Amino acid sequence: xxxxxxxxxxxxxxxxxxxxxxxxxxxxxxxxxxxxxxxxxxxxxxxxxxxxxxxxxxxxxxxxxxxxxxxxxxxxxxxxxxxxxxxxxxxxxxxxxxxxxxxxxxxxxxxxxxxxxxxxxxxxxxxxxxxxxxxxxxxxxxxxxxxxxxxxxxxxxxxxxxxxxxxxxxxxxxxxxxxxxxxxxxxxxxxxxxxxxxxxxxxxxxxxxxxxxxxxxxxxxxxxxxxxxxxxxxxxxxxxxxxxxxxxxxxxxxxxxxxxxxxxxxxxxxxxxxxxxxxxxxxxxxxxxxxxxxxxxxxxxxxxxxxxxxxxxxxxxxxxxxxxxxxxxxxxxxxxxxxxxxxxxxxxxxxxxxxxxxxxxxxxxxxxxxxxxxxxxxxxxxxxxxxxxxxxxxxxx
Numbered sequence: 078x079x080x081x082x083x084x085x086x087x088x089x090x091x092x093x094x095x096x097x098x099x100x101x102x103x104x105x106x107x108x109x110x111x112x113x114x115x116x117x118x119x120x121x122x123x124x125x126x127x128x129x130x131x132x133x134x135x136x137x138x139x140x141x142x143x144x145x146x147x148x149x150x151x152x153x154x155x156x157x158x159x160x161x162x163x164x165x166x167x168x169x170x171x172x173x174x175x176x177x178x179x180x181x182x183x184x185x186x187x188x189x190x191x192x193x194x195x196x197x198x199x200x201x202x203x204x205x206x207x208x209x210x211x212x213x214x215x216x217x218x219x220x221x222x223x224x225x226x227x228x229x230x231x232x233x234x235x236x237x238x239x240x241x242x243x244x245x246x247x248x249x250x251x252x253x254x255x256x257x258x259x260x261x262x263x264x265x266x267x268x269x270x271x272x273x274x275x276x277x278x279x280x281x282x283x284x285x286x287x288x289x290x291x292x293x294x295x296x297x298x299x300x301x302x303x304x305x306x307x308x309x310x311x312x313x314x315x316x317x318x319x320x321x322x323x324x325x326x327x328x329x330x331x332x333x334x335x336x337x338x339x340x341x342x343x344x345x346x347x348x349x350x351x352x353x354x355x356x357x358x359x360x361x362x363x364x365x366x367x368x369x370x371x372x373x374x375x376x377x378x379x380x381x382x383x384x385x386x387x388x389x390x391x392x393x394x395x396x397x398x399x400x401x402x403x404x405x406x407x408x409x410x411x412x413x414x415x416x417x418x419x420x421x422x423x424x425x426x427x428x429x430x431x432x433x434x435x436x437x438x439x440x441x442x443x444x445x446x447x448x449x450x451x452x453x454x455x456x457x458x459x460x461x462x463x464x465x466x467x468x469x470x471x472x473x474x
Contacts, residue, residue, distance in 0.1 A: 081204075084263040088201045089214060091262055092194060095153075096218050098258065099160075099190070100225030101251035103233030103244035104167070106332035109315040110325060111241045115171050119316070123435025125176050126312060130428040132184030133191070134421055140188040141196075141417025142282070149197035150264045152189050157259045160186030161252045168245040192416030194218070195400050199412065200265040211404065212347030215397040219343030223393065227333035227340065234329015282414045287422075292472045293406050293415070295465040299359060300399040301423035302461055306366050306454040307392035308427055309434060310373070313447055314385055320443050321379050331382060338386045339393030346397040355398055356465075356472050362398070363458045365391045370451025374444055402472070 104111060112122050144152040163183025170176040198218065202208050233244035286293050314335075318328060349358055369384040369391070376384075400416065407415045437446035465472075 085201050085204045088263050093221050096222040097225045098251040098255040100222040101229045103229045103248050106230045106328045114241050119438040120435035123431045125180050127428050127431030129180035129184040130424045132181045133188040134424045136188035141192045141414035144193040145414050148264050149193050150262045152193045153259045156186045156189030157256045164248050164252045191420045196412045204265045212401050216344045216346045220340045223336050223340030227336040230329045230332040282411050286415050286418050292468045297419045299461045302457045304423040305426040317443050335386045335389045339389035342390040342393035346394045362391045367455045374448025374451050
């Protein structure tokens, strides 16, 4: 028993290492200039990102179910393998088809990781009888991922001096190491789903989360709208930086600063929750996202880049906050599936919107594109907040 508990403690450190490797994407801050350099248009780039999201959406709930049914470790092995394949095709990409294959594979990897890592961390702490530490551990995992992304972004920004493709090629190294690390994870002795009627069980869990459980549904929908606005602005960032005349070599630095702000926000979310009601904190995050969109939609200036940092802080706080809320509202046998449903709704929204976002980026000014997206997001936020008011007291604090 003592040996098993030691393995559980080691699991947390292995998850930190895994998030370090997953965050080591050197080409993120220059991905749009890189893909434009291969001859793609902005609309094609957004379509590819939409295909990435679509592949993640199609497997989002099934991957969570796979994690609940066949184990967190096996699902992470699938995630690391498909993620490496995706990065490989991005690294060699030179046309729409190659990036298409990379996007599909990377989307599969994202969906298999989604919900599984959080559920593995929570179930590990459950075995250690230390679930009170989840908020802190969840924030630290997010901090590890985003701070690594920040550091690697600076390196990737400097590597473009030699080649726009070099950062993508260098990303293959940490993703190969992740494939080596994952088999050393230990599966917690938790209650697994025993049902054999897979599609029926997945539908029942989804129906319970989205239709019958109003408090859980309200959290999932509000999270999805905020996350949709966050990722949409991410894809507008590099266009905005180009519009204000920021040299390409500094893209990595600005991305690093923005990501680090989000990393610190994720790390200390658990402390905010101890001071502020998490339901109120979720409302503040929604308001902050909308205000930042309105500012960026009306200002085209170098100093306005600070609002991208503000959005990242809000986005960085969002995931550990809603993960903890959902963990308190679910049980181990369905936890990964429900967390995947949360991601499914958000990714579905973005997948549907990508052709429209790409079209705006091609034919409108960046301010106009951001302003229209912000107004649409604002209307959705108002509807979601109005709906959540009816179940406010039913959401666990």
